[in-house]
Amino acid sequence: MPDADRALPAHPFDDDKLHEECGIFGVVGVQDAANFVALGLHALQHRGQEAGGIVSYDPDVGFNSARRFGYVRDNFTKASLMDSLPGQLAIGHVRYSTSGSKGQTAIRDVQPLFAEFSVGGCAIAHNGNLTNADSLKQELIERGSIFQSSSDTECIIHLMARSIQNNISERIKDALRRVEGAFSVVAMTRSKLIGVRDPRGVRPLMLGKLGDGWVLSSETCALDIIGAEFVREIEPGEMVICTAQGVESFHPFHPIKPRFCIFEYVYFSRPDSVIGGHSVYETRRRIGVELAKENPVEADLVCPVPDSGTPAAIGYSQESGIPYAMGIIRNQYMGRTFIEPTEQIRNMGVRLKLNVNRALIKGKRVILVDDSVVRGTTSRKIKDMILDAGAREVHFRIASPPTMWPCFYGVDTPEKDKLLASTMTEDEMRAHLGVDSLKFVSLDGLYRACGQKGGRDSADPQFCDACFSGDYPVKPTDMIDKGFKVKEPA
Structure with missing residues (x-):
């Protein structure tokens, strides 16, 4: 495939984080919705920083779409592009590839995906991962479906195509009843903005x-920002249909206990967001x-x-009485400039992104x-940089439990044996670092910070914490079929 149809590779200095899943957004009933x-x-x-896409609908010109690699600011701020997306209804998606060919995203994988059905056109964008996408895809291919992308979202499109329901909303319900895993979906028809959240609300x-x-x-x-x-939040297992006239709510799935992703509080969500009635910033401070x-x-x-450690560091300082200080300064303008650096530049590693405040650090015991x-x-x-700057001691404090298990619900997690905490004890990790x-x-402690005063009830956990506990609320069917061993019940 030509280079123009491929995404740039993952950032070489951001490979030691759990990468965000995707982001979805939709608007109806507003002029120039796109x-x-x-x-x-x-x-x-x-x-999601790999790619983004927008689909809009205007009665005079129909559906229009634009999908681009790179940042939103570099693509969707151009008047010529935005003028091609007219209408009062639009949805969009920013992508980090957690399924498909990671680091080799093709333009056909960039969402929203669009399809024309016998009952009308529909665009759909999805945040999360379907844990039975492989088995569904195989079934659909054997029944004659032809897939155009490597995204598991396309399974939803093909399931909708095979539904006998007579409108898009009902076909979405049919399709999503067949899938497993984690999904928050935005979709659009010619007149409706549709949102759906999986039964566990991951x-x-x-x-x-x-x-x-x-x-x-x-x-x-x-x-x-707009x-x-x-x-309000869309409830776990809820489907809403929004038009200029109002919002209708449905619950098309069997009710089940919610298990929201606790890592949204730890890292994924922006600190100025509010989730579950709680400020993300305040939760991280706690x-x-x-x-x-x-x-x-x-x-x-x-x-x-x-920047992700800042609220927790403030909380640690407040509780301990030890002064808070900006001992490490982040370069806010790195962007994608060094996405394919020379070997000499690559060897500078994390120093391109972070720099130590030497005058502050020298001679200090640093947490x-x-x-x-x-x-x-x-x-x-980072430890080496702090010591090079003259620190007397370096103590790491981590605002989450050890990450020991991969996530299959929309987070790009390394394989289990690549996770440091899955192969070493805490003391071995200390020596290794x-x-x-x-x-x-x-x-x-994490549960208490998230509002559960008694901590985690192992018999009835409130969140999805599989990356820490190995307790997967939705069976990772495809991965088990490939040989993944889930944690045995205690």
């Missing part, structure tokens, strides 16, 4: 009001408080690994607060 979608996607850019989806129109968004921060009023209570250490400074440890490669480099101490917040 412009509002572009703004919303810009606010959700942290959820991924977020918000409803907002903009003038006489309606908005669906992965996070509340994207409502803020001046929309936050109305995680830092729990971390300080559980794992105190004598030190001179508490420093975040920016570094980060959101997680995945492979550990970046943590080792070469730090004076290493401590993680407990799973109970």
Whole structure:
């Protein structure tokens, strides 16, 4: 395939984080809806940086779409492109490839996907992962379906095509009753904006009001950027149909206990968003408080690994009484400039993105607060930078429990044996990273920070915490078929 049809490779200095899933956004009943979608996607850019797409509908010209690689700001701010997306109804998607060919995204994989059915056209965008997509795809291919992408979202399109229901909304219900896993979906017909959340509500989806129109968004921060009023969260297992006349609500799935992704609080969501009635920033600050209570250490400074460690570091400092300081400064203008650097530049590694405040660090005992440890490669480099700057001691405090299990619900997680915590004890990890101490917040402490005063009830957990506990609320069917061994019940 020509290079122009392929996404740029994953950022070489961001490979030690759990990457965001995707972000979805939709608007109905507002003039130039696509412009509002572009703004919303810009606010959700942290959820996916590989590619983005927008589909709009205008009665005079029909459906129009634009799909591009790269950042929203580099593509969907051009008047010539946005003028080609007229209408009062539009949906959009920003992508980080958690399914399909990671790092080799083709333009055909970029959402929203569009299909013309016998009952009319429909565009659809999906945040999450279907855990039975492979088996569904095989079944559909054997029945004559021809797939054009590697995205599991296309399974939904083909299931809709085979439904005998006489309207798009009912066909979406039919299709989503067949899939397993995690999904928040936005879809659009010629007149309707549709949102659906999976029965366990693993991924977020918000409803907002903009003038006489309606908005669906992965996070509340994207409502803020367009001046929309936050109305409520779409409930787990709920389907809403939004038109200029109002919102209809349905519950097409059998009710089941919700298990929202706890890592949305730890890292994925923007700190200025509100989820489950809780400020993400305040939750992260409380995680830092729990971390300080559980794992105190004598030190001179508490420093975040920016930017995701900042709220927890503030909480740790407040609880411990140890001064908070910006010991590491982030280069905010790196962008995609170094997406394919020379070997010499590549060897500079994390220094291109982060720099130590030497005058502050020299001679100090430093507590570094980060959101997680995945492979550990970046943590080792940051430790080296701090020591090179003259720190006397380096203590890592991590605002999540050890990440020991891969996620199959829309997060790009390394294989289990690539996760540092799955192959080493905490003390072995400390020695591997070469730090004076290493401590993680407990799973109970994380739950307390997220509003569960008694911590995690192992018999009745409130969140999806599979990456920490190995307790998968939805069976990862396809991965089990490929040989993945799930954790045996205690």
